[in-house]
Amino acid sequence: xxxxxxxxxxxxxxxxxxxxxxxxxxxxxxxxxxxxxxxxxxxxxxxxxxxxxxxxxxxxxxxxxxxxxxxxxxxxxxxxxxxxxxxxxxxxxxxxxxxxxxxxxxxxxxxxxxxxxxxxxxxxxxxxxxxxxxxxxxxxxxxxxxxxxxxxxxxxxxxxxxxxxxxxxxxxxxxxxxxxxxxxxxxxxxxxxxxxxxxxxxxxxxxxxxxxxxxxxxxxxxxxxxxxxxxxxxxxxxxxxxxxxxxxxxxxxxxxxxxxxxxxxxxxxxxxxxxxxxxxxxxxxxxxxxxxxxxxxxxxxxxxxxxxxxxxxxxxxxxxxxxxxxxxxxxxxxxxxxxxxxxxxxxxxxxxxxxxxxxxxxxxxxxxxxxxxxxxx
Numbered sequence: 001x002x003x004x005x006x007x008x009x010x011x012x013x014x015x016x017x018x019x020x021x022x023x024x025x026x027x028x029x030x031x032x033x034x035x036x037x038x039x040x041x042x043x044x045x046x047x048x049x050x051x052x053x054x055x056x057x058x059x060x061x062x063x064x065x066x067x068x069x070x071x072x073x074x075x076x077x078x079x080x081x082x083x084x085x086x087x088x089x090x091x092x093x094x095x096x097x098x099x100x101x102x103x104x105x106x107x108x109x110x111x112x113x114x115x116x117x118x119x120x121x122x123x124x125x126x127x128x129x130x131x132x133x134x135x136x137x138x139x140x141x142x143x144x145x146x147x148x149x150x151x152x153x154x155x156x157x158x159x160x161x162x163x164x165x166x167x168x169x170x171x172x173x174x175x176x177x178x179x180x181x182x183x184x185x186x187x188x189x190x191x192x193x194x195x196x197x198x199x200x201x202x203x204x205x206x207x208x209x210x211x212x213x214x215x216x217x218x219x220x221x222x223x224x225x226x227x228x229x230x231x232x233x234x235x236x237x238x239x240x241x242x243x244x245x246x247x248x249x250x251x252x253x254x255x256x257x258x259x260x261x262x263x264x265x266x267x268x269x270x271x272x273x274x275x276x277x278x279x280x281x282x283x284x285x286x287x288x289x290x291x292x293x294x295x296x297x298x299x300x301x302x303x304x305x306x307x308x309x310x311x312x313x314x315x316x317x318x319x320x321x322x323x324x325x326x327x328x329x330x331x332x333x334x335x336x337x338x339x340x341x342x343x344x345x346x347x348x349x350x351x352x353x354x355x356x357x358x359x360x361x362x363x364x365x366x367x368x369x370x371x372x373x374x375x376x377x
Contacts (some may be wrong), residue, residue, distance in 0.1 A: 014209075014212075014222070014224070016228065019225075019228050020146075020150065022201045023280075024278065029254050029255070031252065032194070040186070041244075042237075043177065044190075049233065049237065052195035054226060056198070056199055056225055057227070058222075059353075060226065061218070061221075063222065064212065064222045065219060066360060068218045070359075074291040079091070086347075093343045096343075099320050101281070105281060105282050106125035106320055108252075111124070112255075133313050135279055135280070136286055136309050136310060137307075137309060138306060143283045154232060176241030176244050193341055197340045204284050204285050207291055208221075240253065254270060255267070282313075
């Protein structure tokens with residue numbers, strides 16, 4: 001007997017899932033925060049975060065509404081409805097993004113292993129690969145459990161981190177927020193740029209739409225995605241005020257700050273949390289590829305074997321780890337992400353805000369066939 005989806009699954013889980021895919025290595029280590037928001041100064045960075053939050057909320061809401069209206073629970077189905085015959089353009093862009101972000105995850109995992117244990121960077125990347133392969137083994141159900149429990153860990157650790165930083169560096173944080181600081185970037189442009197490549201993560205979590213029972217669910221869940229995804233970054237950014245602008249060049253700003261806290265036990269807990277965040281992000285992005293393959297299998301009356309899910313994930317991760325060891329974390333974030341922002345604006349955001357919105361307003365909603373869940377779980 002199947003029970004109706006819970007309120008958590010319908011409204012909160014999508015935000016946890018979106019946050020999980022967004023957070024990744026650059027976000028969790030603070031490197032993305034330093035790259036995109038610190039150049040705007042403390043107050044400008046907070047404004048940029050507000051812009052990113054609004055964009056995420058609006059695009060996630062429209063994405064979930066369109067997915068539910070068209071019965072699209074994987075990115076291939078979604079973009080066949082949105083782009084028609086041009087749908088492969090998104091797949092090419094998504095695979096490029098996938099390799100880039102997994103490379104960042106691998107570089108971050110390697111940096112964490114080297115920082116904590118003095119291990120070769122490739123060792124941390126390989127551990128990450130194994131953990132992600134296990135997380136995607138059983139498809140949506142196992143991936144969504146990872147989203148739930150890692151989110152609880154993540155929000156708790158970031159909250160404790162903020163409390164510790166306020167206790168140890170409170171005056172410096174207040175001073176950093178109050179003084180006029182030189183800025184080298186426009187806060188609005190920074191917010192749009194950061195949201196631009198990250199918002200595609202809404203496509204990676206399309207399987208959560210199956211829990212939604214109405215268009216109202218899709219709207220509310222989408223709007224919650226923005227605040228749930230930005231909250232950890234905002235807490236971390238406030239802590240960075242104490243060390244602005246010196247922290248801007250740190251490869252791992254989180255570890256840079258943890259070292260200055262002088263709490264080895266909490267430093268270990270924080271790094272474990274970052275590794276868990278890398279696992280949930282990698283699992284979420286790779287699960288989107290597995291769901292696209294599962295849909296193709298289902299069209300032939302077959303189901304995607306569990307071992308093949310992990311095999312696909314491992315294969316992609318191997319390529320990504322090679323890229324990570326070749327270029328490094330800072331270069332990948334600084335040069336790769338901004339280029340993809342323009343690409344996704346063309347193949348996703350503009351079509352969604354024009355044709356997608358028109359279709360939502362003009363055409364009736366397709367009720368999702370619950371029997372489809374048999375091959376997308």
